[in-house]
Amino acid sequence: MTDSILQLKQLSFAFPDKQVINDLSYNLKKGDFLSIVGENGVGKTTLMRLILQELKPTSGELAFLPNRNAVKVGYVPQFRNVDSEYPLSIQDFVGLNFARFGVPWLTGSERKRVREILKETKLNDIRKRPLGQASGGEKQKAYLAQALLDRPNLLILDESTASLDPVAKTELLDLVKQINNHQQLTVIFVTHDIPLARRYADDYLFLSPGHYEAGKITELTNEKVGAMNNA
Ligand SMILES: Nc1ncnc2c1ncn2[C@@H]1O[C@H](COP(=O)(O)OP(=O)(O)OP(=O)(O)O)[C@@H](O)[C@H]1O
Numbered sequence: 001m002t003d004s005i006l007q008l009k010q011l012s013f014a015f016p017d018k019q020v021i022n023d024l025s026y027n028l029k030k031g032d033f034l035s036i037v038g039e040n041g042v043g044k045t046t047l048m049r050l051i052l053q054e055l056k057p058t059s060g061e062l063a064f065l066p067n068r069n070a071v072k073v074g075y076v077p078q079f080r081n082v083d084s085e086y087p088l089s090i091q092d093f094v095g096l097n098f099a100r101f102g103v104p105w106l107t108g109s110e111r112k113r114v115r116e117i118l119k120e121t122k123l124n125d126i127r128k129r130p131l132g133q134a135s136g137g138e139k140q141k142a143y144l145a146q147a148l149l150d151r152p153n154l155l156i157l158d159e160s161t162a163s164l165d166p167v168a169k170t171e172l173l174d175l176v177k178q179i180n181n182h183q184q185l186t187v188i189f190v191t192h193d194i195p196l197a198r199r200y201a202d203d204y205l206f207l208s209p210g211h212y213e214a215g216k217i218t219e220l221t222n223e224k225v226g227a228m229n230n231a
């Protein structure tokens with residue numbers, strides 16, 4: 001399938017005192033696994049905020065296809081430690097994504113979906129453990145499960161593997177890759193870790209001040225990374 005789900009056309013964005021995204025065009029297709037790479041401060045988070053519609057383009061276009069309602073976005077943030085006293089179990093934390101204001105319980109079908117996603121993310125055996133007592137990798141898997149609960153078709157991993165140990169990084173990305181392969185989940189993986197991007201992504205979008213470059217991840221050589229960063 002080559003259906004586009006997100007099209008950026010000559011997209012630019014500036015904060016009042018700084019131009020950040022400059023004339024960026026990119027076509028993201030269903031089932032793509034795209035890694036967005038680039039040094040600190042080049043605008044990766046700003047681009048995610050544009051996709052999440054927290055910011056509006058200064059010029060150009062950002063369109064979800066075939067229409068806005070067809071694309072549901074899930075978001076996994078950078079790892080942040082959770083207080084060891086945090087009271088919710090992993091299961092209840094994952095279910096929070098279904099919470100409605102003033103309605104503290106889940107419906108039968110929602111509880112079924114929580115169980116399904118806990119199994120899919122390999123958290124089922126520890127579902128009753130308080131999130132605060134889980135390891136860093138388990139906490140991050142709980143954030144992933146929460147993001148996947150409502151069946152998004154576009155998943156954003158925003159530096160989500162940073163500060164995890166190598167085993168936890170691999171476990172998290174293996175899970176995401178599996179869902180990407182089997183369910184055609186489209187993935188945007190923002191990272192500084194180019195070897196990790198090479199291992200999991202199919203395509204790259206390299207941002208550097210004033211330029212960008214996109215291609216197949218196999219073409220992202222160390223020489224190219226060096227040249228882009230020094231351009
Ligand atoms: N709210 C804001 N107001 C003004 N400037 C901002 C704001 N947010 C970010 N910036 C600036 O915009 C530029 C891009 O920031 P952004 O956070 O998108 O970069 P990044 O590539 O995600 O960096 P990092 O890899 O360090 O997370 C930076 O120079 C940053 O200081």
